[in-house]
Amino acid sequence: MALDFDATQEEIQIFLAEAKEQIETLEEGIMSLEQEQGDIDAELLQSIFRAAHTLKGSSAALGHVDMAKLTHEMENILDHLRKNTIDITPELIGLLLGGIDALRIYANEIYQGKESGYDSSELVESFKDFVAASLETAKAPAKETPAETEKETPLELVFPDDLKAKAFQLAAPDKKVFEIGVQLETENTLPSVRAYQLIMLLEDLGKLVFTQPGLEELEQFQDGKLKALLVTTSDAKTVKAGIAKIPDCKQIVVREAKEVPKAEKKTSNVSAEVTEAEEDEQDEQPKDAKKQGQILIAPTIRVDVSVLDDLMNLVGELVIDRTRLTATLQKLQEGNDLEAVIESLAQTGGHIGRVTENLQDLIMKARLLPMRTLFRKFPRVTRDLATKAKKKIRFEMSGEDTEIDRSVIEQISDPIIHLLRNAIDHGIEMPEERERLGKDPTGTISLIAEQEESYIVIRIKDDGKGIDPEKIVAMAQRKGLITRERAQNLTPKEAVELIFLPGFSTAEQVTQVSGRGVGMDIVRKNIENLSGNIQIITEVGKGTEFRIELPLTLAIMRTLLFESSNTLFSIALSAVAETNRVSHSEIKYVNKQKAMMLRGRILPLIHIEEIFDLPAPEMRGEHFYVIVVRRQRTQVGIIVEKLLGEEEVVVKTLSKLLGDVRGLSGATILGHGEIAFILDVPVLLEYGTDGRVE
Amino acid sequence: MEEFLERRDSESKQIVVFSLENEEFGVPIECIKEIRKLSDLTITKVPRSKKYIAGVVNLRGRILPVIDLRVRFGMKESITDASRIIVFEVEEDVCGAIVDAVTEVVKVPVDDIEPPAGAVSGIQRDYIEGIAKIGERLVVLVSLELIAKTQD
Numbered sequence: 001m002a003l004d005f006d007a008t009q010e011e012i013q014i015f016l017a018e019a020k021e022q023i024e025t026l027e028e029g030i031m032s033l034e035q036e037q038g039d040i041d042a043e044l045l046q047s048i049f050r051a052a053h054t055l056k057g058s059s060a061a062l063g064h065v066d067m068a069k070l071t072h073e074m075e076n077i078l079d080h081l082r083k084n085t086i087d088i089t090p091e092l093i094g095l096l097l098g099g100i101d102a103l104r105i106y107a108n109e110i111y112q113g114k115e116s117g118y119d120s121s122e123l124v125e126s127f128k129d130f131v132a133a134s135l136e137t138a139k140a141p142a143k144e145t146p147a148e149t150e151k152e153t154p155l156e157l158v159f160p161d162d163l164k165a166k167a168f169q170l171a172a173p174d175k176k177v178f179e180i181g182v183q184l185e186t187e188n189t190l191p192s193v194r195a196y197q198l199i200m201l202l203e204d205l206g207k208l209v210f211t212q213p214g215l216e217e218l219e220q221f222q223d224g225k226l227k228a229l230l231v232t233t234s235d236a237k238t239v240k241a242g243i244a245k246i247p248d249c250k251q252i253v254v255r256e257a258k259e260v261p262k263a264e265k266k267t268s269n270v271s272a273e274v275t276e277a278e279e280d281e282q283d284e285q286p287k288d289a290k291k292q293g294q295i296l297i298a299p300t301i302r303v304d305v306s307v308l309d310d311l312m313n314l315v316g317e318l319v320i321d322r323t324r325l326t327a328t329l330q331k332l333q334e335g336n337d338l339e340a341v342i343e344s345l346a347q348t349g350g351h352i353g354r355v356t357e358n359l360q361d362l363i364m365k366a367r368l369l370p371m372r373t374l375f376r377k378f379p380r381v382t383r384d385l386a387t388k389a390k391k392k393i394r395f396e397m398s399g400e401d402t403e404i405d406r407s408v409i410e411q412i413s414d415p416i417i418h419l420l421r422n423a424i425d426h427g428i429e430m431p432e433e434r435e436r437l438g439k440d441p442t443g444t445i446s447l448i449a450e451q452e453e454s455y456i457v458i459r460i461k462d463d464g465k466g467i468d469p470e471k472i473v474a475m476a477q478r479k480g481l482i483t484r485e486r487a488q489n490l491t492p493k494e495a496v497e498l499i500f501l502p503g504f505s506t507a508e509q510v511t512q513v514s515g516r517g518v519g520m521d522i523v524r525k526n527i528e529n530l531s532g533n534i535q536i537i538t539e540v541g542k543g544t545e546f547r548i549e550l551p552l553t554l555a556i557m558r559t560l561l562f563e564s565s566n567t568l569f570s571i572a573l574s575a576v577a578e579t580n581r582v583s584h585s586e587i588k589y590v591n592k593q594k595a596m597m598l599r600g601r602i603l604p605l606i607h608i609e610e611i612f613d614l615p616a617p618e619m620r621g622e623h624f625y626v627i628v629v630r631r632q633r634t635q636v637g638i639i640v641e642k643l644l645g646e647e648e649v650v651v652k653t654l655s656k657l658l659g660d661v662r663g664l665s666g667a668t669i670l671g672h673g674e675i676a677f678i679l680d681v682p683v684l685l686e687y688g689t690d691g692r693v694e
Numbered sequence: 695m696e697e698f699l700e701r702r703d704s705e706s707k708q709i710v711v712f713s714l715e716n717e718e719f720g721v722p723i724e725c726i727k728e729i730r731k732l733s734d735l736t737i738t739k740v741p742r743s744k745k746y747i748a749g750v751v752n753l754r755g756r757i758l759p760v761i762d763l764r765v766r767f768g769m770k771e772s773i774t775d776a777s778r779i780i781v782f783e784v785e786e787d788v789c790g791a792i793v794d795a796v797t798e799v800v801k802v803p804v805d806d807i808e809p810p811a812g813a814v815s816g817i818q819r820d821y822i823e824g825i826a827k828i829g830e831r832l833v834v835l836v837s838l839e840l841i842a843k844t845q846d
Contacts, residue, residue: 567741612741655759655787658743658750659845667750667757675738675752 003113005063012110015062017302019107022051024376026074027100031379034093040081049078055103067106070120073127074099086134095130097380098123108223114212116223117158157181157253159210159229164257167209170231175206176256177231178239183251184224191224194248198226201242206232224250229257303366310362317355324348360556360648367407371449371458372400374409374416378447381417385424392431392442393424399449404456408530408550412458415523415534419460419546420445422520427464427544437541439463455574456550463543467536469495479503496536500524531572531651531665533631533682549631557651559668560627561644561676564607565614568676569640570649570668575681577630579643583623596626596637603628605637606687611663629684636688651678706801709826711833712780712793715769719793720802720826720833725782729796732777744845748792753781760790761842782838789842802826807835820844 005012029048033040056071074096080086105118157179167177182198184191195218202208209229213221232239240254328344375397386393428434428443435441440463448459469492476482476498482490490498498504502521527534532550551557551572559570560579586596587605594605605626609616626637649668654661665680709720710729730753737749737760746766750757760779765771776795781788810822821841826833 567739614741652757654740654750654757655789657759657761657784657787657789657842657845658740658747661740661742663742664740669752669755669757673736673752675750675757677741 003064003109003115005110007062012062015058016107016111018058019055019103019110022055023100023103023107025051026055026103027097027380028376030093030096030100031383033088034090034383040084040088042082045078045082049075049082052078059106062110064106064110066120067103069124070099070102070106073124077127077131080131080134086131092130092134095123095126099127117225117227157227157255159227159257163210163229167229167231167257170207170209175231175233176235177209177229178236179253179255179257180226180228180230180239180243181251181253182226182228182243182249184226185248185250191248192218192221194246195221195226197246198243198249199228201246202228202230202239205234205239205242206230307362307366311359311366314355314359314362318352318359321348321352321355324351364405364556367405368403369406369409370400371402371404371409371456374413375400375447375449378416378420382420382424382445385421389424390430391424391428393428394442394444396444396446397448398446402449402451402456404449404550404552408456411526411530412548412550415526415548416447416458416460418520418523420447423460423462423464423544427462427466429465451552452549456552458548458550459545460548461543461545466540466542466544467496467499467538468540472496472498476501476504496538499536500534528680528682531680557649557678559647559649559678561647561670562608562625562627562640562642563644564641565609565616567612567614568644568670568674569608569679570647570676571627571629571638571679571684572681573646575629575631575684577628577635580626580628580637581623582626582639594639598628598637603635603637604688605639607639611638611684611687629681629688631681631685634685634688636684638684649676649678705805706803707807707826709800709802709833709835710780710796711798711800711828712778712796714764714767714794718797718831718833720835721780721782721838722835723799725838727781727783727788730779730781730790732773732779732792733775735779751779751790753788753790756788758788758790759842760792762792763841764792764794766841780838782842784839784842787842789838791838791842800828802828802833 007015026048029044029051032044033048036044052071052075056068056075059071060068077086077092077096081088081092086092102118102120102123105116106120109116109118159179164177171177180202184194184198195213196215199208199211199215202211207230209231211226211228213226230239234242236254236256240252243249243252243254324344325348328341328348331341331344378397379395382393382395386395423445428445429437429439431441434443444463446459446461448457448461450457469490473482473487473490473495477484477487481501481503482498499520500523502519504519504521524534527548527550530550532548534549535547536544537547538544551574558573560573560576561568561570563569580598582596588595588597590602590604594607595602596605597603603626607616608614625640625643627640627643628635628637647670649670651666651668653666654664663680663683664677666678668676668678670676708723710723710726711718711720713719735751735753737751739749740747740759743749746762748760748762748765751760758781762771772794773792774794778793778796779790780793780796781790783789806827807824808827809824810819811825821836821844823835823837826835
């Protein structure tokens with residue numbers, strides 16, 4: 001059902017932006033409460049309390065009664081905590097976190113303008129029960145409160161009456177109306193794809209009167225809950241069997257709709273239905289609630305007013321330049337002396353240059369967001385994953401203030417979650433195992449962000465069992481991913497990197513959370529799509545570190561331009577260590593590979609034409625240029641014809657229609673409209689060595 | 695003929711007719727974004743791309759891939775002053791296709807469009823949407839979108 005509020009769209013937007021912040025404050029605060037058990041920080045409590053209080057007020061003002069009720073109860077509990085009349089217990093933390101999930105669902109409802117069908121009344125009751133029970137036992141450890149929060153919103157099948165009426169109109173005597181609800185797996189899969197398949201299937205089965213989400217909403221579909229009204233001649237079993245053929249359906253409800261339905265939620269819920277839900281999937285439900293909340297990344301951004309003022313000033317400068325140009329044109333038309341015109345043009349041009357440079361800087365800055373926006377959800381994620389995997393984990397984060405482009409933040413979230421999940425599932429050992437090994441039974445996972453030159457480095461580190469290259473090689477061979485020959489020639493580093501091969505999953509046993517088809521190959525691909533790269537540093541028994549390097553920004557890059565075989569190329573300046581003018585006689589051959597000596601080290605060389613199968617130029621000149629590309633210890637020299645200098649370029653992606661253009665990460669348009677291709681640094685480095693060849 | 699077409703306006707399709715070697719091809723007008731003279735745009739070859747990819751062009755700040763339809767259909771490469779680039783959309787992408795010439799835009803009654811029968815001069819049948827009869831002429835209707843999307 002559509003949600004209607006007596007508020008303008010802008011008011012709703014403001015409410016959502018604030019709600020998002022308050023929910024985050026609440027979640028972070030509650031997470032730290034849990035960590036500081038016993039030693040309560042009054043200031044922290046005060047800030048959480050304030051967030052709940054504000055949220056209560058604003059949701060009531062907006063008119064979302066359920067949300068206001070829920071926040072009221074949360075506020076009440078926090079108030080008791082503040083006054084020290086109840087204790088912090090794991091139950092309480094669980095309860096509060098459940099409340100946060102529910103708040104996210106509500107916020108999402110408001111965002112989408114549609115009722116989610118979620119009902120928090122049970123949760124509200126358990127809050128009340130908890131307070132009552134705790135006060136009764138006055139400061140004694142709280143009684144066992146049923147962890148109501150862990151229960152997830154059941155698939156509620158409530159359809160608007162008018163739709164049902166419409167469905168019954170369509171139903172001929174031999175046709176029935178079915179209410180269908182499907183809960184799709186949302187972890188690691190694309191629920192929208194499955195939903196699309198489902199809708200297509202249902203359309204084949206009969207007349208589909210209504211679906212939520214509709215086809216056009218599928219892109220935003222994330223919570224995995226699909227509802228539909230179907231008029232068909234088939235029976236419930238057939239419909240259900242059909243649905244069950246589609247992968248990732250966790251829960252399927254198909255029931256016959258009753259005519260002239262009373263819009264009473266309770267009764268419709270109890271009606272005879274064929275429910276199918278596997279046990280272990282029940283406890284995965286809370287996560288879905290969280291997923292729902294994730295849609296709440298508003299497409300708007302908060303910008304400092306001073307930045308806006310600066311932007312305005314710069315635009316003002318540009319307007320002045322425009323006036324100047326018009327004036328100059330007039331001078332030209334009047335035939336004034338050329339000298340003055342040239343002078344004026346040069347001045348204006350220079351001025352425009354400076355202004356646009358400033359504009360560019362400012363816009364880039366406005367696009368930057370602190371890592372905190374991304375990191376803040378990870379303590380909760382790791383906590384949930386660790387609980388599920390029954391492992392003890394200490395989670396540390398640093399560098400939340402590191403700033404990175406907004407578009408990168410949005411796309412790096414999933415790879416990080418995947419790596420955290422890997423660290424928890426496959427890295428950290430079970431507590432008993434750790435103890436036996438003489439390690440701290442509590443494993444440590446660190447998430448670190450920092451800036452290194454024009455790169456942001458994100459490291460995910462665990463002190464678990466590390467990755468054993470031999471096991472990896474054996475596994476890869478068993479799965480037929482590499483030949484025996486290749487296996488024998490691998491260095492340990494190369495061996496470990498086999499985990500990035502499609503189809504590889506190191507888990508001996510596919511666990512509930514990770515290793516469901518989405519593997520490290522996808523992680524690497526996502527990172528490379530961002531023009532970044534990922535490396536593994538691991539030691540058996542000690543732990544593993546994944547190191548992700550990402551460019552600070554995707555949009556604009558400082559590059560070195562060069563030309564070879566009549567093709568223009570550019571390469572990120574950050575990857576260029578130096579350039580050298582070299583004569584033919586300096587080329588040596590090492591193992592049939594071209595190389596040269598550079599300050600006592602061997603530098604492998606490769607012609608740019610060889611990388612891209614371009615026609616070899618007739619190197620008439622005695623000299624050519626070598627661009628030394630270096631990242632950490634790996635380096636390679638690219639032989640090119642002509643260096644054209646540095647240039648700041650706007651990066652554009654290359655169309656997928658071009659097919660595989662390995663080695664190129666994009667293209668750019670230069671001053672006169674020419675197109676230059678941007679080289680993909682990680683691919684170039686594959687031609688290099690890590691300094692082992694001496 | 696003209697009058698006849700007018701009357702059946704609702705049941706006719708507007709087809710942009712272009713030529714490749716000595717054959718005529720057509721695409722529904724709604725599939726086309728714009729048509730440019732080849733000589734107005736500079737094609738930059740893309741290293742390591744497929745043979746039938748002529749390269750990329752800069753169209754108002756956008757970098758579009760351009761397919762050489764002659765090469766795509768197994769004909770000999772040939773570029774003249776009459777050569778045109780047909781710009782069309784493929785999902786979220788925009789793409790160009792080089793043709794010998796764009797000859798006309800005609801309204802064809804739907805009844806005069808027949809389903810594809812077999813392959814036409816080495817063009818895969820999947821790309822052919824139908825054959826339109828325009829008087830005595832036969833125009834092969836192709837799906838530029840499918841041609842661009844399918845990589846072989």
